[in-house]
Amino acid sequence: MQERKHQHRSRREILRAGGTLIGLMAGASLTSGPSSAGTYPDRPIKIIVPFAPAGPTDIIARVLATHLGQAIGGTAVVENRPGAGGNIGIGVAAHAEADGYTLLVTSSAYVVNPGLYAKIPYDPYRDFAPIAELGTSPNVILAAPDLGVNTVADLVSRAKANPNELNYASPGIGTTPHLSGELFKIACEANLTHVPFSGAGPAIQAILAGTTQVALAALPPAHPHIKSGALKALAVTGAHRWFDLPDVPTMVELGYTDFISDTFQGFLAPAKTPPAVIELLSARSIAILKTAKIAEQLRNDGFEIIANGPEGMKKRIEDEIPKWRDVIARAGIKPV
Structure with a gap:
């Protein structure tokens, strides 16, 4: 110029x-x-x-x-x-x-x-x-499709029946997905092992590659993989359902009062x-x-x-x- x-x-x-x-x-x-x-x-x-x-x-x-x-x-x-x-x-x-x-x-x-x-x-x-x-x-709770987990209730049952079996990826220690994961463990009395990564991209790649079975992430990097069917969205942590994921419930709808995290x-x-x-x-x-x-x-x-x-x-x-x-x-x- x-x-x-x-x-x-x-x-x-x-x-x-x-x-x-x-x-x-x-x-x-x-x-x-x-x-x-x-x-x-x-x-x-x-x-x-x-x-x-x-x-x-x-x-x-x-x-x-x-x-x-x-x-x-x-x-x-x-x-x-x-x-x-x-x-x-x-x-x-x-x-x-x-x-x-x-x-x-x-x-x-x-x-x-x-x-x-x-x-x-x-x-x-x-x-x-x-x-x-x-x-x-909103943050989103994700599961690998081959895990056989289709709902939050399924995830809680699996985690309780098999303590220390499931790992969840997050974008890093202290990110809101990580804190959402820790609150999930408290609210559901379920044990999942946290595996932190250096950002949402690497965390999503970890669950896609099978390094972890579960992930918590903000919606944007997960969205295309949910729409393609590569990842299963179990719940979002916003105040309302996402407009183009109408079948994915909020944690509040599932009975977890005040579980809102974005x-x-x-x-x-x-x-x-x-x-x-x-x-x-x-x-x-x-x-x-x-x-x-x-x-x-x-x-x-x-x-x-x-x-x-x-x-x-x-x-x-x-x-x-x-x-x-x-x-x-x-x-x-x-x-x-």
């Missing part, structure tokens, strides 16, 4: 122009400090995903990156930094330069990890500036990223998610689109950190 020269303008002038950043042309001047200005973006934007490829966070991040780059007249690329339940990638993003060129798309691990780990490489309240609350997905995806930037950059990224990402074609694509992939701005993301963080601390305590998981 040919570089354009713009007259130096203050952030206040830019925010006033047109009344909103939504109408700014790509490449409009954004002030990054009281004495410096430049075009944004003038180089590729890196979106860190703190998990392996093919998981729900990676799926939505790649859709966002493709369209966000086009919307702001630049390029956005995804960089996967998996490990330590998401802590490695989140920590990298937390300590990146606050210039709008390193961003984070993360999952519920962001709010779970403060209660799961004795020490984490980020402060969830102070190290990031929320950009947008992207979407959420996985969200959020968009954040390092703290002190210029407010004008945050507003631009927020407006454009929300507009992308609300585009009918993209919203339908993501819904078909297993996402419920939220598309809230910074305040919505901030409230979710504040609400869910204490919520998951309580779940971790109830599950008897000690911080590591």
